[in-house]
Amino acid sequence: MSEFIDIKKIGKVYERKIALSSLSLSVKKGEFIALIGPSGAGKTTLLNLLAATLPPDQGEITIDGQLLAEMTDQKKRAKKIGIIRQQFDLIGELPVIHNVLAGKLSEWGIMKSLLSMFFPQDKQDAILALTRVGLRDKLYERTSALSGGEQQRVALARLLIQNPEIVLADEPVASLDPARAEDILALLVKIASEGNQTLIASLHSVEYAKKYFDRLIALKDGYLFFDLPASSVTDAHIASLYKLKEQA
Ligand SMILES: Nc1ncnc2c1ncn2[C@@H]1O[C@H](COP(=O)(O)OP(=O)(O)O)[C@@H](O)[C@H]1O
Ligand SMILES: [Mg+2]
Incomplete structure (x- = not known):
């Protein structure tokens, strides 16, 4: 069965910095996915690749059976x-x-x-x-x-x-104070759910990610760190995701 969004081994390099490394993922129609991970993990890069505002260096993205690169x-x-x-x-x-x-x-x-x-x-x-x-x-x-x-x-x-059909959101509430942030995020989720849209949003807040999304995809240093249903994500997963290298 073909998936709605199919990401196959996409990679993106900026000068010498690897922003995304051979990432593969698939997304079903109507899924609500939160992208989490430390700053520099590759979340914005992934969203820009999905929005086709940035071309991948490797790999390909298929949406509804059609190559994104050919959706001109x-x-x-x-x-x-x-x-x-x-x-x-x-x-x-x-x-x-x-x-x-x-x-x-x-x-x-x-x-x-x-x-x-x-x-x-x-x-x-x-x-x-x-x-x-x-x-x-x-x-x-x-x-x-x-x-x-x-x-x-x-x-x-x-x-x-x-x-x-697909709503991408890059840190949509990061610049708002906490009370406004939750309001706006709840509204975004409501709109996407009423419109039967597929939603992929990067978020700083793990709490909101778990509260409003079905699936959490964690990136770290350009790699997939975990991909789990929101209900299976534990504090230990989050601690190791955000752990600094020095503490490893
Ligand atoms: N235009 C750019 N030029 C050079 N490096 C970039 C550029 N955009 C992002 N990067 C680097 O790519 C990596 C991933 O960045 P980004 O996708 O913005 O991560 P996130 O959104 O998770 O913070 C980071 O190391 C970042 O410094
Ligand atoms: Mg970002």
Whole structure:
């Protein structure tokens, strides 16, 4: 049986630094996976390879039976894969609604996208998405005037508009204070579950990883350290994952 996402022996090297070493993994449709591991483990590299924003040096990724490297149609790829990042990737000077509608950019032609700067298209969709993330009243607010948590909600609304089958999230709550962080993470998980999406998120917090995700994949120094159901991950697994080399 073919898996939804099949990662075969992918490797990535930056200059002389090995970021990922011959990593193989498969993911079933609808799985919620947390990527954990110390800083520099290769989590961002793996997410960027999956988002096709970075080409692997070795190996290949297949999504739904199709090679990711051959998925060159931007529009089709955006329907398959979306990514949300710690820095939100929003344009601060623009009103919230434009950032939300940017989720449609690959669907629209460039003309419609430019036009939308003056006459927002699909405004109803944007209102609906903003309502779902609790920001209905911020439609025309300048994005940079919003708090960090609100900006991440805008990024979630943009993801709702894009509605990809696979949602990748790179430390989506790392820049938020703990109370906001859990709120936003819970919202991301809710959105992905209501949309029957496959979710792969890198997280600092092992506690949240275990609470909100089915499966924990731990990376360390570019290698797979463990790959376990969330319920089987013990404190000992976590301690050895984050243990410094000096203490080994
Ligand atoms: N653009 C880059 N140039 C050089 N080295 C990089 C670059 N991006 C990441 N690395 C290195 O690759 C390794 C993995 O990084 P990364 O994927 O960002 O890990 P993580 O997200 O788990 O912190 C680290 O050693 C990092 O320093
Ligand atoms: Mg990272």
